[in-house]
Amino acid sequence: MIRFLLTIAFLTILQCQQVFAQDEQLSKKQMIYDIDCLVEKINYSHPNPYYYRNKEEWTHYLDSLKKELPENLSPFGFWRQIDKILVFMNDAHTRSYPTQFYKKYVKEGGLFFPFSIENKKGSYGVKKNYSDQTAIDSISRIVAVNGIPIEKVVQTLKLQSSKELDFLDEKYVTASFPYYLWRVYDWTAPYAIDFLDKNGKTDRMEVQGVLSTALAEKKSEAKEETCMFTILNDSTALLTIKDFDSEKRSYFKKFYKTSFKKIEKLKIKNIIIDVRNHDGGDARYGEDLGRYFADKPFRTSSKTLWKVTPEFKKNFSAMYIPKIMRWAKFTYGINKHTKAIWSTKDNELAVVEHKLIKPKKSSLKHKRNVFVLIDNYTFSAGSMFAAMVKDYQLGTLVGQPTANLSSFYADPMMWYALPYSKFTFQVSTSLDVRPSGIIDTESILPDIEIEDNEDALQKTMELIQQKR
Known part of the structure; x- marks a missing residue:
């Protein structure tokens, strides 16, 4: 996608x-x-x-x-x-x-490059053609764009891809090639493509640009829910969760409660939780979900380190403390985060050690098979959820590595505007350390990794069938 x-x-x-x-x-x-x-x-x-x-x-x-x-x-x-x-x-x-x-x-009707690309065993080919220019489909291997070798183009684009690992930069740049070319180069259509055709012959063509609407995937007119529950068969249920952010916490809690009531009633044995393309959000929403299927105490991170400044305190209280209660300073000691933050001197690090969370009693009654689908777009709190499942062996991760390091800097609550350009930027204010307490340089790896052309859900259904 x-x-x-x-x-x-x-x-x-x-x-x-x-x-x-x-x-x-x-x-x-x-x-x-x-x-x-x-x-x-x-x-x-x-x-x-x-x-x-x-x-x-x-x-x-x-x-x-x-x-x-x-x-x-x-x-x-x-x-x-x-x-x-x-x-x-x-x-x-x-x-x-x-x-x-x-x-x-x-x-203003600006045009974009008409196709995305993919790395095929060290060379780049066309991934998806967004135009009606059928000649593009004859390209077997891209050699250069506007006279610049394709390898150099991709490396230049990666200098402005904000993922933490090189393979993630490669993934994002190639899949969103039209966007990154616009973002980095001052090129306008037509674009000159040097390429090898299906017979290995070197050739050149000019391709026209496309409007942004051509790059858009067709959407259903019905609004997609943030969370969706689906019965796949008499023994398998699917929970699809797009983020932990776009709805209130109460929305997610209600979804979890309703879903697991149905799972109990129907005596479902296999639970698939789909957090592919998960945009992140509040990690607590993942903890709320974990309580319904965990068979042991767990946590989504071992500790959080916050950079405490006066401005950060103001932003934090605005986000997490009800306005009507902000005058009552004694309430700041109730929550573990606020207690650590308000007891730390300005410009120093507050450290919050996270305690293990107990699962719900209902989750311990029935042994279930849990599968979590992840991919290179499972980001931030979605990646933390995957780490929780991985480190406490609460289920089987199926798919591709997530879009974050296992421990990463997060919570970009501080926004600043630059004096002359007026550009705004946001700064991370915390470090979240994965549940195991290990800080490494990898993202969360799946237990069962699939290729780009495979579907994690289909693979999981095959695994379930094999276990019957």
């Missing part, structure tokens, strides 16, 4: 981004000042900005980038430099968005 429109749908929600006059040039002096402010705010708010890159690497990278800046640059051109800095940091939750530029480009 192409991630292009899903990415943009998320970006359009972020209305807080201030709009800069898009034709007004920024001077080199203004850009350097904004870059210095960006780094200052990250250092101020982030628990450990030098975790993925040490300070020397940061300094060298920033010095080189500043020297290479032209005397003047368009706002979008400068945003690309800001984006490269945040991607270099390698923290998927500290980021900025090109929302204003994308919306303007689409509104």
Whole structure:
């Protein structure tokens, strides 16, 4: 599934981004000042900005980038430099968005590259053709785009893909190739493609661009629910959960309760929980779900480290403490997070050790087979849910590695605007350590890994059939 429109749908929600006059040039002096402010705010708010890159690497990278800046640059051109800095940091939750530029480009009828690509055993071919240009289907291997070798194009795009691991950057860049080409290059249609055809003959063609609507997947007119429950057969139920964010916690709790009542009533033995394409959210919603199928105490993370600043306290209380209760300071000691945060000195790290959560008694009565479907787009709190299942052996993970490191910086609650460009960016304020307490450099790996052309649900149904 192409991630292009899903990415943009998320970006359009972020209305807080201030709009800069898009034709007004920024001077080199203004850009350097904004870059210095960006780094200052990250250092101020982030628990450990030098975790993925040490300070020397940061300094060298920033010095080189500043020297290479032209005397003047368009706002979008400068945003690309800001984006490269945040991607270099390698923290998927500290980021900025090109929302204003994308919306303007689409509104003016801007065209996008007409196909996505895929890596086929070290060479790149066409993944999906979004145009009516049938000649594109004759491409066997892409050699170059606009005279630049395809390998170099992909490497350049990956410099502005904000995933934490190289294979994830590769996945996102190739699947959303039209979006990333627009995001990184100032190219306009037609595009020159050097390629090998089905017979291995070298050739060149020009391809026209397509409107953003051509890249959109056809949606059902009915609104898709965040959570869906489906009976697949007399012994198997499917719970599909798209995120832990777009509804209130009470919505999720009600869904879990209703679903497991049906599971009990129908004596379902196999439970499949689908968190593919999961956009993340509040990890507590995953804990609420875990209580219904866990056969032992569990937790979604072993500990959380928060960077405490006065501004962070204000944002945290606004998000998690009811307004009517914020005057009562004694209530800040009830919750483990607020207790740790408000007892920590400003500009230091608050550490929250997470206790094990007990499963519901009903989950211990009947032994069930639990399968959790994951993929390269299972992000943030969705990835934490997968880690919980993995580390406590609460079920079998089927699919592909998740879209986060197993322990990662998260909770981007601090938003800042740069002085001259007015670009906004968000900074991670916490470190979530996976349930096992291990901090490694891998994402959550499935117990049963499938290929790109396989379907995790179908694979799981085959596994269930084999166990009968």
